[in-house]
Amino acid sequence: MEFFNFFDTLFSFNIVIEVIAFYILFSLGYGVLYSSSLELATPPLLNSFLSFSLFFLILTFIFFGFDISTFSLDYNLYSFNQDIQLIFLFISIMVLFVTRDFVGARFISKFEYDILFSFVLLSAVCLCFADDFLLIYLAIELQSLCFYVFATFNRNSEFSTESGLKYFVFGAVISCLLLVGFSLIYLSFGSTSFESLLCLTNASDNPFLFCGMVFILIAFLFKVGAAPFHSWLCDVYDGAMISVTLLFAAVPKIIIFSVIVKIFLLIFYDFASFWSSFFLFSSLLSIAVGSLSAIYQKRLKRLFAYSTVAHTGFILLGVVAASPDSVKTLIFYLMIYSALTILLFSLLIFAIISIARFPGYLASWTSSGLKNYVFVMSFALTLFSIAGIPPLAGFFSKFLILFSFISQEYLLTSVIIVLMSSVACFYYIRLIKTFFFVKSSKNSFWVSSTKRQHSEYIIGTLLFFNMFFVFRPELFSSFSTLISITLL
Helix, strand or coil, rough: CCCHHHHHHHHHCCCCHHHHHHHHCCCCCCHHHHHHCCCCCCCCCCCHCHHHHHHHHHHHHHHCCCCCCCCCCCHHHHHHHHHHHHHHHHHHHHHHHHHHHHHHHHEEEECCHHHHHHHHHHHHHHHHHHHHHHHHHEEEHHHHHHHHHHCCCCCCCHHHHHHHHHHHHHHHHHHHHHHHHHHHHHHHHCEEEEHHHHHCCCCCCCCHHHHHHHHHHHHHHHCCCCCCCHHHHHHHHHHHCHHHHHHHCCHHHHHHHHHHHHHHHHCCCHHHHHHHHHHHHHHHHHHHHHHHHHHCCCCHHHHHHHHHHHHHHHHHHHHHCCCCHHHHHHHHHHHHHHHHHHHHHHHHHHHHHHHHCCCHHHHHHCCCHHHHHHHHHHHHHHHHHHHHHCCCHHHHHHHHHHHHHCCCCHHHHHHHHHHHHHHHHHHHHHHHHHHHCCCCCCCCCCCCCCCCCHHHHHHHHHHHHHHHHHCHHHHHHHHHHHHHHHHH
């Protein structure tokens, strides 16, 4: 009967899952019936769906974000899951708010976008509270299927189709590796439940266990876009439309990393000497590849893709250190990274809607600062923060994660990381130089601020947070500390 326990888990431990599932059924039924109605002869409008979804998501966040349930294998683990769910719902609200204008204008009669986004929410919440490897696999597959479709959602672009196909092929292989890894864990312990695995630590000589850990590790490194499994990320970022790129960059990361923390820092903590070397190698390689490869990029979204790879390397340092302080800094980094990513893409979406096209090449941004100082100054501040320039918010996230890494006596490695971060600053500063000091070309553009957009509210809020974070950094730091204490 233990094999079927995850079904009870799925429908009993979190009311948010049931609420989102009900909303998906309602939206799907309404959209299909309404779009196929011969009497109405009018497809459902995506703007209406997105507005209702945003309203629904905010209500879910308010009423069920702090839900207290009696089900958990441990109260502290449940509290950790609850806090991660809270952060995820808040990030999803901001992403949906930012992309509402762009997606509604581009795909006004394609209500499927909203349904897919709801499935991503459902799979992420299931993944957040999953306490069984089988449920983790099912939730990851549901999320992956949605992202496969998202990557190819822009059917008018051959680049989108190509990148989505590559992502699907690589994802299918990784899915097999993940399933094999979980199967080997079951072969080693005879269980896939966290509650059972936490009590079993006497299989240190089992070769199937180590093979399973390697397969699971590779699969999760692929999911977060860490080197050397990052090639799909650059193609998807470049080929997908900007709203989908924001989804890939901001939405799944905190959930996937929370699962990595629970699996490797709880279940496999006794084998940290084995798996930490793999994470350390991937972390250093991600920082090096992301920092060096971005220098040679001529397309804006590919540059940001390699920047994401480098940031993923920094986040993995929190896993390598394997301590309560490192988990705190990992969560802190994820919150700051998510906020800055949403701010960056909010500015890009604001520009796209204003000029009705996306200037994909860096050369198209020449002397933009001479045309709209407010927009480009906002963009420059965001880039400085992502690069880790003090006293902006991005500096504190990198500083804290390096400090926790140094406290574990990784001194030489920390010096290498600082040098690579200095290299990463180059391409951000070069982009800012392009904004202000490179002469205009015929491809330059004017970003108008007369057209009202919903993203303006997010831009203003996150810019204020970015600039004045230095005065109250303890707000995010205290919250991340509380989350890490509940886990370890």
